[in-house]
Amino acid sequence: MVQQWYSVEQVADLLGLHVKTVRGYVRDERLNAVRVGKQYRISRDDLARFTGARTGPAAVDRHVETSSFVQIDPIDRAAMDRLTSAVLGSLRGEPGEPPLRVDTTYDEExxxxxxxxxxxxxxxxxxxKLIDVLVEQV
Structure with a gap:
């Protein structure tokens, strides 16, 4: 991934500060910067650390997932078929939503x-919640 660099003026604009204030932070080593000729360049990661923003893997959208087990018994074969069909038929989500994965097992004995x-x-x-409502109906 290519590192993004900012000038002191760009950092001042981004943070709503005066250019002299940003230069002071650099001189005081509160904000890491690299000197290129007579100018400073501040990396995106250093700016993020300075402002307290997250960088790296934690900065991307998080993936949060849960696993749940629901056991229903006793339930006969016909009720199981109706309940399973209703639950699996309800799984169509909105476009762009991550899909739910649902597996079922039935022990007829x-x-x-x-x-x-x-x-x-x-x-x-x-x-x-849907399963809870449907179980009351079968």
Whole structure:
């Protein structure tokens, strides 16, 4: 990745400071800079550290994911089919939303249905509420 560099004047504009103030920060070594000829250049990372902004991997959009297990028992085969169809049919999200991953397992001998839901906390919570409502109806 190419490092981005700013002049003292650009940093002053970005921070709403006077150019002399920024030069003072550089001279006092409060703001790291590289001298190029008679001018200073401040890297984007140094400016971010100076202002307290995040840099590196923490600065990118975070990926937050949750895993949930829902076990429903006893439940007969017909009710399991209806519930599973309704839950899986509800998974279409808005375009651009990260999809939920849902797996199901059914143990017919025990009459036990399990949903394994993996995805964003918000979408997972919405699906768990739906499952709660649907279980009351089957």
């Amino acid at each position: 025990r009459g036990s249905l399990k949903f394994i839901v993996i995805g964003s906390p918000t979408r997972t919570a919405e699906l768990l």
